Amino acid sequence: MKVITSREFNQDVSAAKRFARTEPVFITDRGKPTHVLMSIASFRAFSGERESIVDALAAAEPFDLDLEPGGW
Template structure:
């Protein structure tokens, strides 16, 4: 796994290059020579956290007795609006 270090100025001028470098390993972003941020892919982040996003298929295929599914749908907000029929 490659490790890349770039300055915040380089990052601001070439974010796409930094994102490409993050495919090979973490990208350390520095300010005044000191690392302040790390850029990595979401897959690498999840791997390091020990978590993987749960898919709908995995959720629906639960068969063990007593399993519960926590489900809290997001609020849709205003999905209707008055109609002027005149």
């Protein structure tokens, strides 16, 4: 578990996101935890939520269709 201050978070959001890929990041305000940043995969595992078909289709690799007129 990584703990960062809200000031550190505001100064380097990218670093917080990198940390959150591997473990939850607790963000503190005046020394008290106020938020938790985690990857979507970690959140889904924590909440028991499964990937929806919409998420799966959105993540699918694009592909080209070679549709020639009369080529069916």
